[in-house]
Amino acid sequence: MMSLPALSVNYLRRIPLGYSRLAMFSRANSSFEAAVERLKSVKDADNQQKLKIYALYKQATVGKNTSPRPGMMELVKKAKHDAWSSLGDMSNEEAQKQYIDFVNELAGASETPGEAKEIDAGEGLKITVQDGIRTIFLNRPEKYNALTREMYLGIANALTEANIDDATKVVVLAGAGKLFCSGNDLGNFMEVTDVKKAAEDGHSRLKAYVAAYIDCKKPLIALVHGPAVGIAVTVLGLCDAVYASDAATFQSPFSSLGQSPEGCSSYTFPRIMGYARASELLFFNSKITAGQAKDWGLVSEVIPNDRFQEEAWKKVKQIAELPVRVWRKRLIS
Numbered sequence: 001m002m003s004l005p006a007l008s009v010n011y012l013r014r015i016p017l018g019y020s021r022l023a024m025f026s027r028a029n030s031s032f033e034a035a036v037e038r039l040k041s042v043k044d045a046d047n048q049q050k051l052k053i054y055a056l057y058k059q060a061t062v063g064k065n066t067s068p069r070p071g072m073m074e075l076v077k078k079a080k081h082d083a084w085s086s087l088g089d090m091s092n093e094e095a096q097k098q099y100i101d102f103v104n105e106l107a108g109a110s111e112t113p114g115e116a117k118e119i120d121a122g123e124g125l126k127i128t129v130q131d132g133i134r135t136i137f138l139n140r141p142e143k144y145n146a147l148t149r150e151m152y153l154g155i156a157n158a159l160t161e162a163n164i165d166d167a168t169k170v171v172v173l174a175g176a177g178k179l180f181c182s183g184n185d186l187g188n189f190m191e192v193t194d195v196k197k198a199a200e201d202g203h204s205r206l207k208a209y210v211a212a213y214i215d216c217k218k219p220l221i222a223l224v225h226g227p228a229v230g231i232a233v234t235v236l237g238l239c240d241a242v243y244a245s246d247a248a249t250f251q252s253p254f255s256s257l258g259q260s261p262e263g264c265s266s267y268t269f270p271r272i273m274g275y276a277r278a279s280e281l282l283f284f285n286s287k288i289t290a291g292q293a294k295d296w297g298l299v300s301e302v303i304p305n306d307r308f309q310e311e312a313w314k315k316v317k318q319i320a321e322l323p324v325r326v327w328r329k330r331l332i333s
Helices: 009-013 019-024 027-041 047-061 075-085 092-109 149-162 195-215 231-238 265-273 275-282 290-295 305-320
Strands: 117-119 125-130 133-138 170-175 220-224 241-245 249-251 287-289 301-303
Touching: 027 047, 027 092, 027 149, 047 075, 047 092, 125 149, 133 149, 133 305, 149 170, 149 195, 170 305, 195 231, 220 231, 220 305, 231 249, 231 265, 241 290, 241 305, 249 290, 265 275, 287 290, 290 301, 301 305
Parallel strands: 133 170, 170 220, 220 241, 241 301
Antiparallel strands: 117 125, 125 133, 249 287
């Protein structure tokens, strides 16, 4: 049997790589995009499976095949054409759904239960999936885990992919070094030549990042082992649980920087802690302790720093063993 060339994710996508790619798709297509990314983990697809993946992708992104059939001697092109044509008038939405389900099935079959799977997320992040736990690990301690443009994209992709990954039962945000996260890397704002374009790109990047938290369908847990600043604080209101070390502090100094609150915090914080306390964090630049954060409802539990890693991860593993399919639907949508 003639071997078909390996499917290239970049060829299928035909979209330039980069953080702006997420902004090119509506949130309704985010699971489809995550499935395209997950195709990288499929190593042993046979010819028929490759043809099915190709056909569903073309139907989902282009629609019904109206191109002329290749000649008899163009065997590979003809096989692809016929596979696509066989889908007839299938809608884009149905093709996306079948594509997601099929890639998810193939990728799941290629993974060994209990084996740690590391996902390439670029510099500054380490993302693994093991025993039902998808860990998004901020791994830039020399820069206090400050978020770069690439880290924004990597985290958003990891959260979106979790939605269609049967191996992921719970998602964990954690970090290395002394700080949990110091917020934005100032390098994101340096060497800007086109201010308008930089502002538009930043808006799209932030919107896609926050949307990934809102749309995450799996339990989302933050392990805050040290100080958290800015957006690392505000997105905590979108998590299902926050476990903090007693060495952690929380500060969102937006007004001192001439910025407005982000991460939906102007909505979530007043609902969580009341308007007056939300104002302390969002408008008055207050830094609060882990104990205060727990009293205010932002933190689920405070754990002594010397036992934090052991006890926090024990809680995560217990949650991963629960029947998470019966978890309530996330309230913010």
